[in-house]
């Protein structure tokens with residue numbers, strides 16, 4: 494291959510910077526504090542049964558893109574269910590949140606004179622907008638800065654996440670909603686877990702305040718895929734212009750059934766009990782951290798961060814935790830800003846107190862071993 498030496502030298506560079514990435518197979522023997530299945534729905538009997546029955550009835554694939562023949566009764570049902578649940582007119586289903594964000598941004602960007610995004614916006618949103626010239630980033634969660642970047646009397650789009658994926662902090666959504674801009678909220682980490690009813694940003698903001706929402710199914714809902722939720726007109730436009738929607742195989746009908754079952758659980762009293770349990774467990778984890786001087790962030794979402802700073806040190810923490818049977822996310826630049834490599838510890842409603850105690854013991858032991866290694 495002609496480019497082999499270039500590929501190797503780029504990879505060597507990443508190794509030298511401690512930013513080389515490899516896949517680590519999940520071990521069932523490890524306690525899992527590194528995924529986004531906040532309510533444990535990926536293993537919920539009703540969600541699994543809906544998936545299995547869906548496969549029996551509809552097979553494993555939708556077989557085609559939605560506009561050709563991939564759109565089936567479970568897709569139509571899920572679409573309506575989401576619109577009703579979130580108080581919006583319609584929804585459009587995608588195979589992933591990344592695809593949804595990227596292509597919807599590409600489809601909508603030409604309609605606006607100015608697009609402003611939070612500095613920490615997800616890569617999918619950045620990838621959607623990066624080839625345009627009329628976008629700017631505002632300082633993280635800074636409403637005043639965002640307002641300064643908007644163009645007076647022009648069409649503005651303001652994009653933010655509800656809960657930031659690598660920090661676990663929340664955006665000041667109601668303040669953003671007051672600015673002279675259409676607000677697009679990526680609710681990937683809010684849906685299912687935020688709000689009394691688990692409706693995330695939609696529980697806080699009306700369709701007028703936030704005409705565009707991204708929700709993803711692979712995190713709090715425990716399945717896979719995503720939807721853009723908004724007005725009928727918006728969904729009609731995207732049905733005709735969102736390229737990943739038009740030119741990609743529709744999610745399997747069985748998957749749509751599993752997502753519908755997950756939404757049913759989230760919206761039920763059982764969902765409320767799971768959220769309560771999740772919040773209690775987060776509280777317990779944070780109290781233990783405080784007691785033992787573990788410096789985690791200030792936020793109370795299931796995403797808890799322990800900023801280590803240096804990339805190599807973050808890797809050392811991750812490896813040491815593995816030796817204690819604990820798996821959590823090790824996040825390095827460019828996913829997070831330089832100098833802020835971190836452990837991303839996700840708490841789930843399914844974690845027991847004993848599991849949290851194990852995690853805390855492993856964090857304390859790891860801190861000691863990493864600090865000892867630094868001194869030698």
Ligand SMILES: Cc1ncc(COP(=O)(O)O)c(C=O)c1O
Pocket residue numbers: 588589590591592594615617654658679681682709710711718719
């Ligand atoms: C804020 C945010 N938006 C979008 C996505 C992409 O969603 P998906 O995993 O469904 O592609 C993610 C996932 O990492 C995310 O954290």
